[in-house]
Structures are given as structure tokens and as C-alpha cells.
Amino acid sequence: MSTSPRVVVTGMGWITPLGCSLEEVWSHLVSAGSGMAPITRFDASTFPTTFAAEVKDYDFAQFVRDPAIHATAGLNTRFALGAARQAWQQSRLDDHQNLDRARVGLYLGAGEGVLDTKNYLKTNLSAWNPEARAVDGARWIASALKLMNDHREIEQEPNMPIAHLAREFEVTGPAFNCLTACAASTQAIGEACDIIRRGEADVMISGGTHTMIHPLGVTGFNRLTALSTHDGDPAEASRPFDRTRGGFVMGEGSGIVTLERLDHALARGAVPLAEIIGYGSSCDAFRITDIQPDGRGAAAAMNMALSQAGIDPLDASSGALPIDYVSAHGTGTQENDSIETRAIKRVFGELAPRIPMSSIKSMMGHLIAAAGAVELITCILAIRNGELPPTRNLHTPDDGLDLDYVPNASRKADVHTCLSNNFGFGGQNDTLIVTRYSE
């Protein structure tokens, strides 16, 4: 690590259920706000889950040079354009006269676009042959060609957000999109840092974007019984680490950062917002549906990131904790929160109870592929502002969940170094470590 180039964050932005600017969202996070409300995107009134954390009052046209260029973009891409514009502006890369745009790459963990549910299901049903229990191919195709929109279908491909961002910012460096469920944007940022370290790019636009708040998205998670079906105020539905937790609440949105090689940033007079010093990635290789119960995979990802950062997780001999704040994956499912807690104890041993850890999903909902990016930005704001966002709705601690989850109210703290975890359905575990920038 010491011999490889340092990578800093020089810009950040997000479009979230708690607002569409850094400061607005931060103020909601530290005042334990909530983005949850009944679903408005479609009629979910009879679904097991009727609420979500939707992005509200977002006009992507304000964030792009020419909205017409992105006229066919899906909602996920529109979120990413807004978040990326904020990051790009904060980075002031446009002011850099000699910016080599072939050395600016993209690495997103972007989710797929939103299905055209109405026309898709109408096409399927119109071609259904009940006797054969199959759709009739010829009728399906005829109906599909009539009902479905070409651009709307193509824009669902998960690499469309990077295509639009490339066009918007005219960048042609290495371009990747990964989709490892809820771990995607953490993994994207980690790998983007590595691409810079290896000298394959000077700057990477990285992060994630996603929305699954559509009928078959909610259906999918309802069938998995992963979503909260809380009966009452939606703001109280996401209850990470609480004994009464009952699943996650779907969110949507995007978080984007500009990552830059330190000397490149300094040479153009940019102000580093933070430094990414550690990244770890592992796979449970356990079961399709379940997390490895000892937290083996999560612990492996954290240990790999700590090792890269040169941090001994068991050492507090200098008086300072090895990590000042953990942004938990903290989905609010029974399984995740127990196993994540176990993994933290595995990694930090006796120090674990002293390290504050919270889940902003309790307020913002779970942005799925974009979760890691908004949580990393939250860590950087915690460092900058010296304040930790709370875990909302944590009133009745569960047996064995005895860490410091920063319940219900934010807390002032001197924050130097944060660790951010995200774990995906499918077994991918990813951890980033970010620290206050100093020369």
C-alpha cells in the first residue's frame, strides 16, 4: 500500500430519498429523519409491503447539460446523472485545462433499469396459451413489437448508466459496471481505486445507482420475505439491530464520487475530501439464500481491507481506536444484523463494543446496488462534520446485539477513519476504509 499511489476523493454527490444535495441529506441523517412513505410509483396497496423510500421532487434536467441527450434514459440513469454532476462540480475537474479525458474512467455498480411492467405483462398475457402452459411465440413477438418501446427496453441494460455518464462528461477511460446486488457500488469504488493505483486511469467516476421500486421488484423481495411488512408508520419500518426488526425497506437513488490519484489532484490544486486506504472483497461460497452464519465472509472482507490500510483491528495501544466509525450494512433483516455483529466481533475482538456503528438504511432505506456509495459518502461527511449519523428505530436491543449502534440520535465525535460494509445476496462481501486526508 505504501508503495502504490494514494487515491483520494475529490467530489461527491447523491440523489436519495432524503434529498438531492449533500447538505440537505446530511441534515436529515443527523436529525434521524426518514424517507419512507407509501409507494407512489404504482398501486401497491394490496402488496405485503406497501411502502418504500422513494426519491421525491427530483428534476434531472437541472443536472445535465442538455436533457434531450438523455431523453430516453431510465430512472436509474437519471439518478446517476444527478449524483455525478454534483460530484463532478465539486471536483472542479472542468476547470482543469489539461484534463486528459481518455484517462478518466468509469466504474459503477449500477442496477438494471426499470421493467416496462404494464406492457411486458400485457404482451405475455396476450400470448398466453393455458393448455400448453406457455406463451405462443408468434403472438408474443407480434404483441411485443407493437406494445414495447425500443429505447425503453435497451435502456434497461445495466451498462446504460455508464454510457450516459460517458456522454455527459465526455470521458473515454476504462469503463466497467458491476452488479453484485447490495455490494455492487462498494465493490465498484474499491476496484476503481485499484485501477487508479495500477496507473490505468488518473480519475475514476465511481459509485452506484438503482431502483427496484416497481411491481416485480417489490414482488421479488416480498417473495424472499426480505422486506419489512410493518403495519403502521412507514418511518418506523426499518429497525436495524432491534429485536423487532422485520426486514429492509426498499430505497432508490444514486451516490457518485470522483476518485483521483493524489498527485494528479494536488497538481491541479484540488482539495482532497478524504483518502481511500483500504478495500477488501470476499465471497461466502455458502448458500444461495443464506449468509455464512459465523460471518466468515464479512470478516474476511474487513480483514483484507484493514490489512491493505495497514490497520491492526485489535490495537488501541496508542489510545485511539483502530476505526472510529463503522457504516454497517445493517439491512434490518434478522439474519444480516446478527451475522454482521458477529463478524465485527470476530474482527475487532474486545474493541468491538467501543466502536460506534450505525445503519443509515434505517432512515434512507436500502438503495440496493447504490447503497455502498451513499454509505461511503456518509462516512466522508461524518469525518468532515465530526458527527455520526444514528440508527433510527432502535429501541429494544436484541440478544447478542450489544455493540454501540448509535441508537436514535446522532453523536458528535472526532472521526478520522471509517469502515463501510456491504454484503450482497449471492455472497459477495465488500469493505472500504476511508480516512481524513492529511499530507
Add this chain to the structure above:
Amino acid sequence: MLEGRTGIRLIDHFDASGFASPFAGVLPRDQFDVRKIVPKTYRKATKVMARDTELAVGAAAQAVADAELVTRASDGDDSSTYEPSRTGCHIGAGLIAADVDELTLATATSTDAEGEFDINEWGRTGMGNLTPLWLLKYLPNMLACHVTIIHDCQGPSNTITCAEASSGLSLGESRRVITRGHADLCLSGGAESKINPMGILRQQFAGRLCEAEQADDPAGIVRPFAADAGGGVLGEGGGILVLEAMECALERGIQPIAEFSGFGASQAMAVDSMGLIYDEQDQSVVSAINGALASGGCAPEEVDAILPLGSGIPEMDRVDAQAIKSVFGERADQIPLITLIPYIGLCGAGLGAIAVAVAAQCLREQVLPARIGVTQSGSHGLDSGPCSSRPAELNKVLVFTTSLGGQNVAVLVERWKGGEGQ
């Protein structure tokens, strides 16, 4: 490919006659049964595998066997060749379409008097018709999920979703992961099947398919770099390679197939915002190729053969040809091209790794496969016309892939010469 036999045939597992072309690179359903490939204890899990995942699992099983690796899936041995935590897995994937029959069967009970979908009935009762694990069939990272469970790969694992560039980018990522010391080897590549109604529809909407209602010679539907090229044809397939740190491979005493010596990636400047049509002035493909050559310490004169996308889509053939001419200059017309699409079709996320596997096999066997599909020499002044397979002295083969979306990837593969001077 040595015999010039195509895998493109009439789609027969559903009626595709209404599409521009009912032909595709199809793996016949009776020639591949994933249940026979997985360990007995894992057979139940095959019920929640999409076709894409089946292909990845099948390719991974072959790769593991070919590399003489012992994994959790191997019979009769309980000690794996590698520490599971040192084994990574990077499998590119596409946008996996839900099985239309399964979904429609579930929604058919949620209709109103006019036969239209009734979302309230769906919420109340209909969604219960879907198996609880329905969503987990279609998450793109399920390819890697199943493969990592079967072979116990606990190292870094990622799922890159950049259309045809996915598996080439995955190979590059595995290489980075191994280079930075986070794994000793990776199962790397990609798999995808677009041979389903939604998969074909989206590609037809994107203008990537030729029109061919009938064909006496299915291989001739797609004609890369030919004057009469009329568009692409889809396929399904997966390619998985075992990428291994050289010293580890040598230490366990196996003979490497080839060296993955160079990698480059870039994003196109496109006419449209979706990256469908590359700009005439686009330099990004050149930049990806140059990146691969530079990182492999390879001068353009040293490249002995090129495997480009070669889709037979005229606009994309032009992009390929311009890049080859720009990088290789006067020698461009002397470098033999390997054209893969007339054999297997555009296999989406599986394509790049299949291409690299073909290149590696060419290097190992010192042979170039037959070029089929085309009937006359190409219109771009490249060595792309019809020919039979033939022996060739090959030391370095370049593979590059553009994609629907504008991501480009280039991989340089070198002949393994026994470790001397490698």
C-alpha cells in the same frame, strides 16, 4: 472450428419465427444437462438456475477439470488445490430475462374481466404463485454465486455487466486481483443466453440483428467484414478460464496453456447516449488495444493474429476495421483475423472469454481455425475472407471486443514457451 462447423441453427425451443431471424447460436437442449455436471448434493439447486447460470456452471466445471484443479466439487478428494480464500471468481453476466412461461403462468390468475393484468389481485394472491426464490434466478451475480458455492471460491468475486465486453473486463479484473495479491487464481469469464423472447427483442430493437427468415447455410447468415454483411446473429454460451499466478501454476507442476500478458479497456464516444453507434472519430478502441499492447510490452509488429468482435453488423465491423488499421498501419491487411461469430453468434457476456479461450487454444495448437460464413474476401482490406483451418506460427494473439453500450476491452494472449524468458 477446425472443421468449420457452425453452431448456428434454427431456434427450436420456442417459436421465434416472428423475429428478424429465427436462427441463433443455440446449444441444443439435449446436449447439455447441468444436473449431470454439478455434484449430486447440488442437484436441487439447479432448479433455481437461469439458463445463463447453467452455462456458467458448465463452463466452470470444464475449466476446473482442464486445469487439473481439485475443488470442493471434485470426487474423492477433500483437499483443494488452493486455499478457498485465495480463489477468486469473476463471471460477467447480462441482463437475465425472467422465464416468460413461468412468469405468465403466475400472472394468469391475476386478470380482470377484460383479461388485463390486475395488480391488486397480484398483490393479494397472484404473487404467491411464484416460487419464493424467483428473484434469485435473475440476479446477474447468481452465475458467480453458484460457481463459487460449487467450487468453494471464497476470494474476491465480482459480476461485470457490460454486454459483450463483460467477460473480457472480468478477465482484466481477475488479473488485477491476482496482481495485487488478493488471490492466487480466479475462475474468470462470463456467460449469457439471449435466446429467449425478451433477449432477442432487445437486440432486435437495438438494430443488431440481420434479417434472415430462411437459410440453407446458417453460418452464412452473419458475414463479418464482408461487403454484403447484413447484421449480427445472437448466441448463447459461456467461457470460463482459470487464471493463475504464474509462479503458483509452475509450483504445482502444470503446463500453462498461454500467458495473459496484456489488458486494456476504454469507453467509446458514441453518436447516441446509449453507446449503440460509435462516433466516426472514435479513438477509444485504438486506445484499448494500445493499452493491452503496452501493458504486455508488445509492439504492433509482434501480433500474429487478431480476434476482433467481428459481428457482421456493418457499423461495428467498420469500427473494428478502423481500429485495426490505425494500430497496425500498413501491416493491417497481413494479419489473419479469427472470426468467431459465424460459429457461435453474439453470446453477450460470454463472448469475450470464449474468444480468449479460442485464442489460447490457437496458440497452444499453433493453428488458425477456418473462417466460415463469408464467401469472398472482405471489403475492409483485411485478411477476413473464407479459408480453411491451417497451421500457423503464433506467438501473440490480440482479442478485442466492443459492446452495445460502448465499453471496449482488449486482451493480449501469448504462447507459453515453457517459462523461459516469460
